Amino acid sequence: MRPNQQIGGQTLVPETSKERPPLTRESIVSAAVALADDGGLRALSMRNLAKHLGYEVMSLYNHVANKHELLTLMVDQVAGEITRPQGADEPLAGEESIAMIRAVAVSARDVLVAHPWAAPLWQRVLPGLARIRFMEILLCLFDKAGLPSDVAHYGFHAVTNHVVGYTLQEQEMMSNFDEFDDLDQRAREFLVDIDVERFPYTVAHVEQHLAGDTGSSFELVLDLILDGLTRLDGTGSRGR
Amino acid sequence: MRPNQQIGGQTLVPETSKERPPLTRESIVSAAVALADDGGLRALSMRNLAKHLGYEVMSLYNHVANKHELLTLMVDQVAGEITRPQGADEPLAGEESIAMIRAVAVSARDVLVAHPWAAPLWQRVLPGLARIRFMEILLCLFDKAGLPSDVAHYGFHAVTNHVVGYTLQEQEMMSNFDEFDDLDQRAREFLVDIDVERFPYTVAHVEQHLAGDTGSSFELVLDLILDGLTRLDGTGSRGR
DNA sequence: GCTGTTTGCGTACACTGTACGTTGTAGCAC
DNA sequence: GTGCTACAACGTACAGTGTACGCAAACAGC
Numbered sequence: 001m002r003p004n005q006q007i008g009g010q011t012l013v014p015e016t017s018k019e020r021p022p023l024t025r026e027s028i029v030s031a032a033v034a035l036a037d038d039g040g041l042r043a044l045s046m047r048n049l050a051k052h053l054g055y056e057v058m059s060l061y062n063h064v065a066n067k068h069e070l071l072t073l074m075v076d077q078v079a080g081e082i083t084r085p086q087g088a089d090e091p092l093a094g095e096e097s098i099a100m101i102r103a104v105a106v107s108a109r110d111v112l113v114a115h116p117w118a119a120p121l122w123q124r125v126l127p128g129l130a131r132i133r134f135m136e137i138l139l140c141l142f143d144k145a146g147l148p149s150d151v152a153h154y155g156f157h158a159v160t161n162h163v164v165g166y167t168l169q170e171q172e173m174m175s176n177f178d179e180f181d182d183l184d185q186r187a188r189e190f191l192v193d194i195d196v197e198r199f200p201y202t203v204a205h206v207e208q209h210l211a212g213d214t215g216s217s218f219e220l221v222l223d224l225i226l227d228g229l230t231r232l233d234g235t236g237s238r239g240r
Numbered sequence: 241m242r243p244n245q246q247i248g249g250q251t252l253v254p255e256t257s258k259e260r261p262p263l264t265r266e267s268i269v270s271a272a273v274a275l276a277d278d279g280g281l282r283a284l285s286m287r288n289l290a291k292h293l294g295y296e297v298m299s300l301y302n303h304v305a306n307k308h309e310l311l312t313l314m315v316d317q318v319a320g321e322i323t324r325p326q327g328a329d330e331p332l333a334g335e336e337s338i339a340m341i342r343a344v345a346v347s348a349r350d351v352l353v354a355h356p357w358a359a360p361l362w363q364r365v366l367p368g369l370a371r372i373r374f375m376e377i378l379l380c381l382f383d384k385a386g387l388p389s390d391v392a393h394y395g396f397h398a399v400t401n402h403v404v405g406y407t408l409q410e411q412e413m414m415s416n417f418d419e420f421d422d423l424d425q426r427a428r429e430f431l432v433d434i435d436v437e438r439f440p441y442t443v444a445h446v447e448q449h450l451a452g453d454t455g456s457s458f459e460l461v462l463d464l465i466l467d468g469l470t471r472l473d474g475t476g477s478r479g480r
Numbered sequence: 481g482c483t484g485t486t487t488g489c490g491t492a493c494a495c496t497g498t499a500c501g502t503t504g505t506a507g508c509a510c
Numbered sequence: 511g512t513g514c515t516a517c518a519a520c521g522t523a524c525a526g527t528g529t530a531c532g533c534a535a536a537c538a539g540c
Contacts, residue, residue, distance in 0.1 A: 023518080046497065058498080059519045067497065123412045124360075132442055139441035153448055154457035157409065158402075158464065165405025169397065172363045201379035202372055208393055217394035224398065225461075228468040263487080286528065298529080299488045307528065 020054040025063045028053065029073045036074065036117040044117075071121055076128030078118045083107040084137055097145035098226055104138055105163050105222055112167045119168045147229060155229045162225060166218050173209060260294040265303045268293065269313045276314065276357040284357075311361055316368030318358045323347040324377055337385035338466055344378055345403050345462055352407045359408045387469060395469045402465055406458050413449055 021027055031053050036044045046067060050057045064070045085100040092100070112119045127135065138159070142152040196203045261267055271293050276284045286307060290297045304310045325340040332340070352359045367375065378399070382392040436443045 045495080047495090056520050058500095058521080061498070062518050120364075123408050132439055135445070136439045136442045139445055143441060150457075153445065154461055156445065157406065157457065158461045161405035161409055161461075162398075162401060165401035165408075166397065168363050168405075169401060199372055199376045201383060202376045205375070205379055205393065205396065217390075217397065221394055221398045221401075221465075224465065224468040224472070228464040232464070285526080287526085296489050298490075298531095301529070302487050 023053065023055055023059055023063060025073070028060055028063055029070065029077055032070055033074050033077055033115070037115060041117045041120070068125070072125045072128055075118055075121050075125050076130045078111055078115050079128070079134050080130035081111045081114075082134055084133075085141075088137055088141060092141075092144045094144075094146040094230070097141045098230060101138065101141045101145070101159065102222065102226060104134075104141070105159050106219065108134070108160075108163050109167055109218060112164065116171050119164055119171060122164050145230070147232070151229060151232050155225075158225050158229070159222070162218075162222060166221065170218075263293065263295055263299060263303060265313070268300055268303055269310065269317055272310055273314050273317055273355070277355060281357045281360070308365070312365045312368055315358055315361050315365050316370045318351055318355050319368070319374050320370035321351045321354075322374055324373075325381075328377055328381060332381075332384045334384075334386040334470070337381045338470060341378065341381045341385070341399065342462065342466060344374075344381070345399050346459065348374070348400075348403050349407055349458060352404065356411050359404055359411060362404050385470070387472070391469060391472050395465075398465050398469070399462070402458075402462060406461065410458075 028049070032044055032049055035049060035052055046060055047057050050060055053060075060070075064073070082104065085103050088100060112122070135156075139152070139156055142156050143149075145152070147155060268289070272284055272289055275289060275292055286300060287297050290300055293300075300310075304313070322344065325343050328340060352362070375396075379392070379396055382396050383389075385392070387395060
């Protein structure tokens with residue numbers, strides 16, 4: 001037992017200072033993010049993670065309560081990558097605020113694209129500090145945009161929903177129709193099921209996707225939402 | 241072994257015709273939906289499902305390829321509950337189409353609320369027949385709304401994203417702040433983390449949620465999107 | 481009758497997250 | 511120094527997961 005410690009003569013400071021970095025909360029989370037970045041969430045088991053770090057499984061639990069907490073920390077680390085606009089603290093004109101909201105949303109989307117495993121987790125995990133900061137900035141910008149408070153409230157939801165939801169749906173498409181994935185077979189079944197005669201619109205829609213000419217539709221819908229919000233400034237008496 | 245079959249004298253037609261309904265694809269899916277409806281997705285294991293049906297685990301695999309297929313079928317059954325508007329086949333005015341789109345979206349949301357487990361699965365599973373029908377109707381309505389084809393394309397995404405994304409985010413809130421859930425402790429941690437001084441906007445936003453005055457914001461954002469789409473009719477030359 | 485196919489069943493395997501107990505060691509009081 | 515406490519790393523063990531495999535009973539067509 002403990003095969004690595006009593007090999008050399010030096011039983012003091014054994015192997016720990018040799019090459020493997022010490023186990024910390026941060027190193028664990030970073031390794032987990034790296035492991036999920038290539039290999040997806042499926043590749044992230046506690047055993048696998050421990051092996052990659054050069055430790056045994058249960059040692060991780062000295063720094064992380066359970067896997068859910070690890071996932072929370074991972075999402076939060078990724079949330080910290082979202083760029084914060086400068087000058088958000090100063091007084092702003094409405095248009096400037098909207099432009100900043102747009103920038104934050106685009107940055108958040110970029111981060112979710114860079115870490116494809118993060119989008120599904122985003123809603124399943126409680127916000128950590130970085131994500132709360134993200135929320136705070138966005139809500140602050142909405143406040144400074146001069147919108148009525150209720151409009152600001154669900155405007156926030158509309159924007160964040162769009163960022164996460166759009167990316168999620170896009171990734172589903174990608175993974176389902178990617179040749180490199182083993183889901184290729186299922187994609188075939190799908191395309192067989194929908195024959196052109198019964199579902200012409202759906203077939204056309206899917207082909208539009210496969211043609212790849214849906215590039216900037218994320219930003220188009222984002223602008224759609226933002227423009228709509230600014231239009232709801234005064235009375236708010238619209239709808240139904 | 242096989243304790244249920246050789247109890248009575250009749251080894252023919254043993255127990256099968258006695259009381260338990262025969263195992264079919266449909267009965268399995270329905271039982272799975274029922275099981276997930278109360279108990280959530282966590283309660284839905286193949287073993288648990290088999291037990292509830294009065295069969296053994298591996299018998300299910302005679303009717304369902306694997307669990308992923310089962311989940312797909314479950315989502316599809318639920319998708320079939322979405323009400324289809326009458327008269328969608330006939331020629332429509334633009335406003336009528338938009339109204340129908342709105343009705344379909346609201347119905348879809350109702351279904352997702354009735355089956356809280358379905359929203360997270362919605363994006364993780366390939367569309368089955370019922371969901372393709374749903375897509376077809378929606379896309380058809382978008383076409384009849386007189387929108388340019390690209391606007392119709394991402395309008396479809398904007399609406400479906402909103403339906404699924406909004407419900408998902410709402411359910412996360414619910415489950416994270418519900419007293420009945422064992423996540424209560426985590427919710428406290430969350431509220432402790434965000435002190436009012438550092439994150440005033442976030443605290444105010446969360447309190448707005450806890451006060452429950454966010455009732456119809458789903459439909460408000462939906463109208464926002466739909467109104468925005470109809471405004472993008474002609475040139476499409478707006479916003480960056 | 482025989483034969484091939486379907487359906488239910490039991491066992492078994494690889495894998496998951498993690499509870500629990502043991503062990504070496506660092507820090508501190510005496 | 512000795513003793514005590516705290517903790518990080520470890521190994522084992524357990525309950526739970528999805529499902530591959532093989533066997534037996536029931537039913538189909540000949």
